[in-house]
Amino acid sequence: MKGTYALILQVPFDLQLKVGELGLRSFKAGYYAYIGSALSGVEGRVRHHLRRKKTAHWHIDYLTMRARVVDLVRAESRDRRECRVAKGLTDLPFVEGFGSTDCGCPSHLFYSSGLHPLLERVLLAFRKAGLRPERGWEPLP
Secondary structure: OOOEEEEEEEOOEEEEEEEEEEEEEEOOOOEEEEEEEEEHHHHHHHHHOOOOOOOOOOOOHHHHHEEEEEEEEEOOOOOOOOOHHOOOOOOEOOOOOOOOOOOOOOOOOOEEEHHHHEEEEHHHHHOOOOOOOOEOOOOOO
């Protein structure tokens, strides 16, 4: 499926991490939603992000090597809509510049202390971007 996705991650304790060219970034314990797109296929991109041992290609790869992915939201689309989804989340705390060096968004990584409020916000942002979100891993391994 080509489209837009949100990885929902849990950071169990406060963490400082070097994120490629962004440099050192701080991550509070809690939950994060990373918004991305994969017009070559969401399943393959997410499988890459889920691997612990990998070469980091994207900012999120640095975080997924240390945080736990707890959920996935995805939607089919022929065009990139991650910026529209991210725009719907900009009132949440975010990590400046994360995942957004190739666009004008302040970030594509958003924070919440609670899992369920974050998931509700992500699903709403997908819908407002004109997408029909699905939760879950099928057909991912």
